[in-house]
Amino acid sequence: MSHDARPVTIVMIEDDEGHARLIEKNIRRAGVNNEIVPFSNGTEALVHLFGVDGSGEVSAGRHLLILLDLNLPDMTGVDILARIKGNAHLKRSPVVVLTTTDDSREIQRCYDLGANVYITKPVNYEGFANATRQLGLFFSVIQVPETM
């Protein structure tokens, strides 16, 4: 990942802790050593990203890459995506949607809202492990801009 002075933080919003752990393991296997901050619900993740005041200033100057599941217990990931892409401080942060839904309208909607990558979690574990490992390889080469 970015080799600037300020390291990139991966914010992982995934309600299934098992999935979160497996994703983390497979990303790490691809050689990604960046800090991963996991959240298992939308509310806490929003507080982390936008601050208690919800303005997003708290994220100014951070290098963030957001890994987002759409099926969350307290809200839908689409709303989080919309808020991120609609926020002046966060809109440039890459968002990778990693979810089980393969509904074409849902995919279109996410890209319309500004999602950078949309990945459907493969049905079987081998595929899942493979996909997350490749995602990790992808993370190791992309540039993440600094938030404003």
Added chain:
Amino acid sequence: MPAPAMTISSRIFARTTISLLVVGLLALLAIVAATLWLGARSQAYFDEVLQARDARTAAVDLRNSVQTAETSQRGFLLTGDLSYLVPYAASKGGWRAHFEMMQRVLAGNPELGASIARVGTTIDEKFAEMDVTIQLKREGRDAEALEIVAADRGKALMDEAHAFFARIIRDADLRVAEGVAEQRGNANLFRWVSIIGALVIVLVVGGSALAVWRYTREIIASRAAMDALNAGLEARVEERTADLAQANEEIQRFAYIVTHDLRAPLVNIMGFTSELEASVGSVQAAFEAAPAISAENAGLSDPVTDDARRAALEDLPEAIGFIRSSTKRMDGLINAILKLSREGRRVLKPERVELGELLRRTSESIHHQLAESEGEVSLALDVPAIQSDRLSLEQIFGNLLDNAVKYRATDRPLRIVIRGRTAPENRVVVEVEDNGRGIAPQDLERVFELFRRSGSQDQPGEGIGLAHVRTLARSLGGNVTVKSALGKGTTFVVNLPRNLPRPSGSTAK
């Protein structure tokens, strides 16, 4: 209106109508009979009156004739003028005709017979007397002629004849009067018969009209009720159909959600099993590197280390193996349900499909599998193009043919026959017949159930093919049934509408 009430009233209606008709017919017959009888009676009275009148006329004519003769004779006797004798001659020649007429007319009256005969002789005698006087006068023997007249014999004869005529005339007048009275009575009777008959007929017609009116009203009422019922039924059918569509949609959604939610933890189980396997791998590696050390300290064999070694090298790999095979199977099942629910949610696209062409192409897709076992497919198709969903049709027949290949009998070459024909009610029927291992009778319906398979489980599969086929066939508005003889072969019968009903929009996600 409930059906039984209607049949009862129709039976009552039939009975009422028939009895009314019978009464009406009887009344008519009575009127006709009475009319005929009264007519005959009237005729008899009329004849009698006529006869009486004829008798009277004949009697009067005869009397006049005799009187004319007498008057003529007197005139001649008084004057001696021969011209007075002209009427006499006419009367003498004609009276017998009048007499015979009277005799004929009164022939049916035996009590007068004797009197008639007597009056005949009386008149004869009278004419004889008059002839004698006239003859005497002609001979100039006036005194002798007047003597005969003065003898009053002629007057006596004439009085007798007059008495007779008076009797006949009186009698005839009486009979005419009687006949007229009788006729009047007859006419009266006829009037009464007509009035009563007319009353009966009016009653019958009125009763029939009333029955018909009431029955018609009932029929109209029941038809209205039936129409209302029909309309209600249609509405109910529509309601139920909508309910069913909704229930179906809910089931599909439910299946989709369940499979998705089941899959998330399964991915974890599989993932961590994988992790566990990797960890066990490193432990195994550690133990495999250890034997040399433990061999050195053979006497110091540690039971704890031995247990750990056995766990790492035998127990853990076995447990992981079972977990793996179970999760793999579960994954397969979940994917099967997911596939079915996805199929159920797919919006059908009706288009013109050459069914024969589609079947030919589908059968070609298994040619290479058939060639391996010297099998063959033959087609006997007489099917038109249909309006349906091509993908569903391909999957239905593809599945059926795959099954035929999969479950063929191992001791003989596979023979598949695909037959297609049109069926009543605008449908087509396609039969896929094979000579495979067959299905036991108790499994015939079970094979269509999800995850159920029949016979020896020597072929890979989840048991979803036929469930899928049935779901597809039903979503196309058709059905699939099976006939089979165990050990001989199986025939699947697919029945489809020629025109796929328009999607009702309930398949939306």
